Amino acid sequence: MSAEPHAFQQEELMAYLDGELSGERALALADHLAHCTECSSIAEDFCSLSQQLNAWRVDPSPLVWSSLQAVQVVDVTSLASKGKPAASKFSLRSVVRKINLLPVIQQRWVWGLAGVFAVLVVAISSLVSYMIASHSVTAFYNLHLSPSDLRDVKHYLDLERLIATGRLNVPLGLVAGPIEPTNTETTRDSVPNIGPAPRSVTADTAPMIAKTASLSLTVKDVDAARASLEQVAKKHHGYFADLSTEMQSDGGHSLTASLRVPTGELDPALAALRNLGQVLEEKQGGEEVSQRYVDLKARLLNSRRTETRLTDLLVKRTDKLEDVLDVERELASTREEIERMEAQQRNMKDQVSYASIALKLTEQYKPAFNLAPPATSTRVRNGMVDGYHAAVDSALTLILFLLQNGPTIILWLVILFFPARWTWRKLRTANIPKLVVVL
Amino acid sequence: MPSKGYGRHRYFGPEDGDVQLSDPNQPAGDSGSFLAMTDERLILIFKMGNSEAFAELFRRYNDSIYGFFRRRLENPGRAEELSQETFVALLRGIERYEPRSTFRSYLYGIAMKILMAERRKAVKQESTPAGNFDIGADFAMDASIWVQRAIEQLDADHRDILLLREYEQLSYEEIAVLLRLPVNTVRSRLSRARTALKAFLLPLRPEMRNEP
Secondary structure, X not given: XXXXXXXXXXXXXXXXXXXXXXXXXXXXXXXXXXXXXXXXXXXXXXXXXXXXXXXXXXXXXXXOHHHHHHOOOOOHHHHHHHOOOOOOOOOHHHHHHHOOOHHHHXXXXXXXXXXXXXXXXXXXXXXXXXXXXXXXXXXXXXXXOOHHHOOOHHHHHHXXXXXXXXXXXXXXXXXXXXXXXXXXXXXXXXXXXXXOOOOOOOOOOOOOEEEEEEXXXXXXOHHHHHHHHHHHHHHOOXXXXXXXXXXXXXXXXXXXXXXXXXXXXXHHHHHXXXXXXXXXXXXXXXXXXXXXHHHHHHHHHHHHHHHHHHHHHHHHOOOOHHHXXXXXXXXXXXXXXXXXXXXXXXXXXXHHHEXXXXXXXXXXXXXXXXXXXXXXXXXXXXXXXXXXXXXXXXXXXXXXXXXXXXXXXXXXXXXXXXXXXXXXXXXXXXXXXXXXOOO | OOOOOOOOOOOOOOOXXXXXXXXXXXXXXXXXXHHHOOHHHHHHHHHOOOHHHHHHHHHHHHHHHHHHHHOOOXXXXXXXXXXHHHHHHHHHOHHHOOOOOOHHHHHHHHHHHHHHHHHHHOOOOOOOOOOOOOOOOOXXXXXXXXXXXXXXXXXXXXXXXXXXXXXXXXXXXXXXXXHOOOHHHHHHHHHHHHHHHHHHHOOOOHHHHOOO
16 A cells, blocks of 8 residues: 555455445445545455465365265254254263252252251261260270370370369269279278178168257256266267366356267267256257268279379370379379368268267356355445446446537537527517616 | 455355344245255254255355365365264264354364364375476466465465455354454454465466456
């Protein structure tokens, strides 16, 4: 093209000749070609080129329809009879496209079923975890799983702590049977066995009852009654837990004592004590401590097993100082707990085997019989002293009264002073006779 | 406005690009009526089970498809085989045809895929002139060879577009869909191809320039 700007590019001219130009643009170009020799020349060149290209001709196709029919693989009649598509190649993509999941997802029951399934999965996984943990605990408590089988000392100690705090429950059947305590001193201090060792924690022995009684008497002579008390205690194999006497204000004596007698001797002892004087008050009671004793026994067994395992762990497993210190610490805590529980157990046994009787003896009132009166000087002196005391008491009483009520009195005086003065002046003025001056 | 395509091919039925979907439930009629039907309607009739419709389509495009392969491959026998393979592929995949584009675009798309597969396997990509260039030979043979040699000198991208336009008579849009190019790119490359081809063909003897 020439250097002068043309309204149409060569590409547009070519597109026009190919019939690819839009209507308005084509009309404009056609009009332009009628007047532009240069563009007309270019258009002729394009047409000439196309004609030259026609020189390249190829032979007709040797392919015939019959040969194509011979290799036809699709049964055309099957397509027509049922209108179904030909057996196409199966592909996952085609299956996924055909499966429309949207209507399924919109169904509420689908979500409900998914929720139930999720809950089941969580429940089953929790149950499996608990069973695994329980199995570990079971094997551990049956000594089938030695401490060396555990991952490390810390895992073992964590397991023990969980059991001790009650967050991991050990099956009851595992906390059973007598166990040989490692510390033989505990057997020496133990109270005589009151029954066979239970095989199960829920013991079926007789109930353990701690009996108590209280008795209040009036006696003629406290000293004589005291001697009788000691005889009663000795006779019924009892002892005094504590005993005290005091003089009352009227000159008589009183006695307070706590008598311990074997439970079987309680009733005979009470009968003997009633005979000492006049009974003013009597009470009896009993506290059943069976369940507490059984629980204490179970905890004591567990602690002793723990002590055994910790001792074994200390010997076999620990090779790091940190682990040694942890085990030692845990062992000390366990032993302390064992001692505390043993003390509780002894106390509980003692409460059951011996009954407590709280006694209070009071002497009858007897005024003193004096044959000789006191001397005159003594009586004078006593009078002066009594008079002095009375004066001091009265003065003190007045002072106390003023201190307690004085501020209140002063306050009301201040309040009532001016009204009272005004009223007084009025009354005075009213009472003065008027002097009438007659002029 | 000139007729679409100032080449030598003619088309049956409506203008290209007008995809007319006739009611497939209408009776197909005898084979003589197939001549007036569009390609798309023939396909629909064929999908309903009328093999005569496909025979008509085969008759229409047999030479075109063969020429498509013949101009791009050296071996005529191989061109025939690939032509047959094109129609067989069309038969096998007829259910996947959807009237979103013209049937011709669909058919040439199949042919192009087969050609690409063949090129990947072949040593030479394009047909080369058989024999040596001889100036003193028959004029028609010389002209054909001249054109082939000139086309061979084009870039591969320009050559494909030129051949599709000049010999397969595809529209710019159909070429763009087939080669997965923008329409403007097709137009610009076609323009450059023709300009370059004109320069390659300029040294031709004066008798060839005026050859219709």
